[in-house]
Amino acid sequence: MSAAAEVWAGLNDRQRTYLRALYDVDQALEDEHRQRGARGTFDPAPARVWRRISFNxxxxxxxxxxxxxxxYDTGAGAxxxxxxxxxxxxxxxxPGVLTDMVDVWMTRAGRAAVRAGTGVPAARTARxxxxxxxxxxxxxxxxxxxxEDGLLxxxxxxxxxxxxxxxxxxxRGNxxxxRTEQRMVPVTYRHRMYGNDQTWTTSQPEYRYHLTDAGRAHYAEHLGAYRELYPDIDAPDLDVQAAGADLGPAR
Known part of the structure; x- marks a missing residue:
């Protein structure tokens, strides 16, 4: 057993879950950094800058x-x-106003432990x-x-x-x-004053994301390839909602 595998074996389930979650985000940041470079917008900042993970x-x-x-609970710090x-x-x-902000960086030893313990390859398949x-x-x-409801x-x-x-x-790079759809949704408030319960209803904006026509075209055209490239992501077939349907004002 390698040293990295021994480290992974010495962690409990909770610690492994935290480390794997941090690893996944770390790799996403690395992927985005590489992608920007491929588009000609390479960021020369040191890795500690673009690998920073905002934990909370x-x-x-x-x-x-x-x-x-x-x-995710009060034992996160421990x-x-x-x-x-x-x-x-x-x-x-x-230090923050309401809570302290925690930034985290994966170390090489941390990445090695995840890879040794889970079998995740060190290099991602070229896409x-x-x-x-x-x-x-x-x-x-x-x-x-x-x-059709859209994602909040x-x-x-x-x-x-x-x-x-x-x-x-x-x-650049977008x-x-x-696209976003704005809806006005009812909200009910209750307040007790002078021994009486007061209730009133108003409305407030709610924003939901939908695929654009270009997004739907890209999704439908490459869905099979994406399922092979990222097999752990639940990517469903698109429903029969018509492309270009009137989903409300975009912003």
Whole structure:
């Protein structure tokens, strides 16, 4: 057994779940960095800058993975400390107004442990130039799974909108595969005042993501290839919703 495999074997299930979640995000960042370089927008910043993982920031992809696994709770700090003590990650904490913000970096030892323990290859299979990264394709598939209702904007991970939202189409490297629909939804408020319950209903905007015509065309044309490239992503067949349907005002 290799040293990296022994390290993995010495972790408990919770620690492995955290380390694998961090590894997946680390690899997505690496993939995006490589993709920008291929488009001629290479970032010369050191790896510590673009590999930084916001652990508990808004819409953190790590948090969403850990919540899905049922292990994001008050013991998160202790788990990170256990991984840090083993040299599998490094981290920094910045004091915040409501909570301290934690940034994490995978170490080489951490990546090696995940690869040895899970069999994930060190190098990803080369993908065609037309293909999205695994991270962006995962978001496209999530929108497709949402169907005609669309995916709530807050459920779209991290900075996906900068790369796929038609509203950012003038940004270099953006592919306008997603668009937002605004709906007004009713919201009921209840308040107790002077011993009486008061209830009133108003409305507030809700934003949902849908595939654009270009997004649907790309999705349908390359779905089979994406399923081979990223087999762990649940990418359904598109429904019969007509391309170009009136889904409301885009932004």
């Amino acid at each position: 920031g808004a819409y953190s992809p790590v948090v969403s993975r850990l919540r899905a696994a049922g292990v 788990t990170l400390a256990a991984l840090r003590e083993r040299g599998l990650i490094s981290s920094e904490t910045t 065609p130039r037309w293909a999205l990264s695994e991270w962006l394709w995962r978001q496209m598939a999530a929108v497709a799974r949402a169907g 904007a807050e459920q779209l991970a991290s900075t996906t909108h900068l790369y796929l939202d038609a509203g950012h189409g003038d940004r 592919r306008a595969y997603l």
